[in-house]
Amino acid sequence: MDTFPAPAAPLLSAHRLAFSRNDEPVFGPLDFSLGSGETVLVEGDNGSGKTTLLRVLAGMLPPGAGEIRFNGQPASRDNRNGHVLWLGHRTGMNDSLSARENLGFLAGLYGTRSGMTAATSMERVGIGAWIDEPLRTLSAGQKKRVGLARLLLSPGEVWLLDEPYANLDRHGIDLVNALIAEHCAGGGAALVTSHGAVRFADTRARHIHLAA
Amino acid sequence: MASTAQSMHDDRVARGRRSSGTSASAACIALLRRDLVLAWRRRGELFLPLLYAVIVAALFPFALGPDPELLARIAGGVLLVIVVLAMLPALESMFRVDLEDGTLEQWLLAPQPLALLALTRVIAHWLTTVLPLVVVMPLLGALLNLPVKVLPVLIVALLLATPLLVLLGSVLSALAAGARRSGILLALMLLPLAVPVVIFAAGAIAAAQAGMPFIAPLTWLAAALILAIVLAPLACAAALRIAVES
Amino acid sequence: MSRSYLPHWIHWLGSPPNFYRFAGALRPWFMAVALISALIGLYGGLVLAPPDYQQGDAYRIIFIHVPSAWMSLFIYATMAVAGLVALVWRVKLAEVIAMECAPTGAAFTLITLVTGSLWGKPMWGTWWTWDARLTSELVLLFLYLGVIGLYNAFEDHRRGARAASLLALVGIVNLPIVHYSVQWWNTLHQGTTVNFLDPARSSIAPAMLWPLLVMALATHLYFFASLLGRTRTGLLSLESGKQWVRALVGGQPAQTTGAPT
Numbered sequence: 001m002d003t004f005p006a007p008a009a010p011l012l013s014a015h016r017l018a019f020s021r022n023d024e025p026v027f028g029p030l031d032f033s034l035g036s037g038e039t040v041l042v043e044g045d046n047g048s049g050k051t052t053l054l055r056v057l058a059g060m061l062p063p064g065a066g067e068i069r070f071n072g073q074p075a076s077r078d079n080r081n082g083h084v085l086w087l088g089h090r091t092g093m094n095d096s097l098s099a100r101e102n103l104g105f106l107a108g109l110y111g112t113r114s115g116m117t118a119a120t121s122m123e124r125v126g127i128g129a130w131i132d133e134p135l136r137t138l139s140a141g142q143k144k145r146v147g148l149a150r151l152l153l154s155p156g157e158v159w160l161l162d163e164p165y166a167n168l169d170r171h172g173i174d175l176v177n178a179l180i181a182e183h184c185a186g187g188g189a190a191l192v193t194s195h196g197a198v199r200f201a202d203t204r205a206r207h208i209h210l211a212a
Numbered sequence: 213m214a215s216t217a218q219s220m221h222d223d224r225v226a227r228g229r230r231s232s233g234t235s236a237s238a239a240c241i242a243l244l245r246r247d248l249v250l251a252w253r254r255r256g257e258l259f260l261p262l263l264y265a266v267i268v269a270a271l272f273p274f275a276l277g278p279d280p281e282l283l284a285r286i287a288g289g290v291l292l293v294i295v296v297l298a299m300l301p302a303l304e305s306m307f308r309v310d311l312e313d314g315t316l317e318q319w320l321l322a323p324q325p326l327a328l329l330a331l332t333r334v335i336a337h338w339l340t341t342v343l344p345l346v347v348v349m350p351l352l353g354a355l356l357n358l359p360v361k362v363l364p365v366l367i368v369a370l371l372l373a374t375p376l377l378v379l380l381g382s383v384l385s386a387l388a389a390g391a392r393r394s395g396i397l398l399a400l401m402l403l404p405l406a407v408p409v410v411i412f413a414a415g416a417i418a419a420a421q422a423g424m425p426f427i428a429p430l431t432w433l434a435a436a437l438i439l440a441i442v443l444a445p446l447a448c449a450a451a452l453r454i455a456v457e458s
Numbered sequence: 459m460s461r462s463y464l465p466h467w468i469h470w471l472g473s474p475p476n477f478y479r480f481a482g483a484l485r486p487w488f489m490a491v492a493l494i495s496a497l498i499g500l501y502g503g504l505v506l507a508p509p510d511y512q513q514g515d516a517y518r519i520i521f522i523h524v525p526s527a528w529m530s531l532f533i534y535a536t537m538a539v540a541g542l543v544a545l546v547w548r549v550k551l552a553e554v555i556a557m558e559c560a561p562t563g564a565a566f567t568l569i570t571l572v573t574g575s576l577w578g579k580p581m582w583g584t585w586w587t588w589d590a591r592l593t594s595e596l597v598l599l600f601l602y603l604g605v606i607g608l609y610n611a612f613e614d615h616r617r618g619a620r621a622a623s624l625l626a627l628v629g630i631v632n633l634p635i636v637h638y639s640v641q642w643w644n645t646l647h648q649g650t651t652v653n654f655l656d657p658a659r660s661s662i663a664p665a666m667l668w669p670l671l672v673m674a675l676a677t678h679l680y681f682f683a684s685l686l687g688r689t690r691t692g693l694l695s696l697e698s699g700k701q702w703v704r705a706l707v708g709g710q711p712a713q714t715t716g717a718p719t
Contacts, residue, residue, distance in 0.1 A: 088314055092317055097250065390617065404604065
């Protein structure tokens with residue numbers, strides 16, 4: 001008797017997810033899933049709750065209603081932490097340290113992808129020369145690129161990227177799109193927010209639109 | 213067909229797997245190194261609490277008159293109070309920078325328990341801001357005419373009391389970090405909780421100075437310290453989660 | 459988050475408009491019985507009870523001092539329990555209750571300290587001493603003030619309530635210290651005289667004991683009445699934008715609410 005193995009559960013899925021602040025609904029109920037190799041783009045104007053949605057998915061805020069699942073299991077520290085990489089408005093890097101030191105610290109927490117080093121990741125994002133400069137001497141766009149380098153450096157199947165195009169020029173935008181495409185081709189998934197001013201490269205990506 | 217889909221999925225996921233360990237100890241060392249490097253970059257600032265302690269200690273003979281017996285009587289307690297006050301400014305900003313630049317968000321999503329990272333931060337904080345104070349104790353003791361035989365007891369009392377205060381302070385600092393305007397709030401919250409610690413530490417020093425047994429208050433401090441090492445990081449982690457929530 | 463293990467009435471009570479009406483109905487009764495018991499207790503303590511053979515009439519301040527001290531601890535425990543519920547389950551009502559406990563608790567603690575000081579002068583010859591019980595009671599006052607201060611430092615009241623609740627829980631270690639301080643250390647303050655588990659074994663005369671217990675009842679009822687009232691006000695301000703509050707203020711009948719928020 002042939003039994004087919006069940007299809008792989010989506011890396012991340014949300015079922016009737018909603019959130020309110022001060023009893024004002026911020027978003028929801030939302031249903032979506034993110035499977036291996038997929039990208040979801042969350043669009044909406046400023047104040048529409050895109051960042052809040054991402055923070056709820058990352059576990060920084062508790063959902064008001066609904067549930068989140070990682071690999072089919074209800075979201076918990078064990079199945080989320082170590083499998084999710086977060087790049088928010090604030091890059092999570094200290095200005096007094098160099099890119100190498102910041103990347104080294106985060107790699108110390110999250111681990112290093114096989115074959116990657118801080119130097120190779122910085123080269124990939126195009127600012128290898130700045131690896132030992134204190135971050136405060138870098139421009140906002142360069143700091144964003146260091147944040148992108150961090151995504152390459154540590155393993156994590158699900159990328160939660162909040163406005164990754166912010167502060168970047170045309171080349172930077174292309175870089176983000178390329179990195180996301182490579183990540184998804186390698187089996188990862190990405191959920192990206194944008195206020196819609198940027199043309200998203202992946203035409204197969206699903207869109208979620210949040211109204212303010 | 214379906215089986216190859218599953219194995220392809222597994223392959224893709226496996227390609228992202230860690231190569232170097234992210235064991236808890238490796239993570240703690242990474243955090244410790246980061247904090248120590250940051251402290252070294254600001255090493256000029258770290259002298260300020262020391263200078264403050266020395267100046268305040270020097271003020272007492274001026275304020276109370278140079279009567280050596282009077283100074284010797286109050287020296288132990290005064291030194292303890294000076295150390296507590298000198299610790300306050302640094303405690304206030306224990307988590308502030310990391311909250312503002314988003315580092316705490318990365319802590320929250322790290323594979324390691326948040327409480328463990330909090331405990332590591334406490335250790336780093338103690339090493340960089342409190343240890344120098346303890347090292348300067350003999351000098352401060354001399355300024356206040358502290359009997360030399362009491363100095364070891366003073367050091368031991370400080371080695372027990374100050375980590376306890378940093379652990380307590382970490383919880384309060386994390387709570388206050390989430391508030392927009394906190395100002396002197398941390399001092400107001402910490403000082404009452406510091407009272408029992410000061411009482412026991414000063415009690416040990418006074419007992420030693422009078423030639424009486426001083427082990428009991430020190431063991432109380434040690435017991436409280438052990439309890440705090442276990443509980444404070446958990447409370448600190450809970451407070452950090454509240455702070456990141458905004 | 460299913461709460462099927464909770465009885466339905468707790469679920470119902472947790473909804474702010476329901477609690478508002480329920481508390482409003484209950485409060486006058488609590489206040490009335492509190493006042494009556496206070497009058498009875500004070501009469502019993504100030505008039506009926508005999509003078510103490512050592513202290514004469516100066517001891518009578520205990521009928522204010524001791525119940526206030528008990529309340530200072532009881533209210534802190536209530537605050538901590540409500541705070542725990544607020545922290546773990548994020549129940550809005552629990553947040554409001556916890557925060558509204560703090561000012562009343564601080565007041566009772568202050569009354570305890572002041573009446574204690576007034577009693578201490580004739581009895582020990584000093585307004586204040588740094589013994590274990592007085593010091594830990596003073597620390598309790600600062601803990602209350604810390605909770606109030608931390609709560610008010612947050613712009614988001616719900617986050618502030620949870621942060622202040624965590625602070626209250628951290629400080630709960632002070633409660634056994636206050637209570638057992640007279641047993642663990644040699645203190646100037648007298649030892650435990652009222653045994654709750656077996657009042658007959660208390661080392662206090664029955665004629666003095668019963669007014670004390672009546673005053674304890676009065677203060678507890680007063681606290682409940684006060685808490686019901688304060689929580690109603692707190693709910694109004696927290697929910698000020700919502701329909702049920704607007705209906706209340708505008709004088710129209712509110713929509714019946716079934717599901718709690």
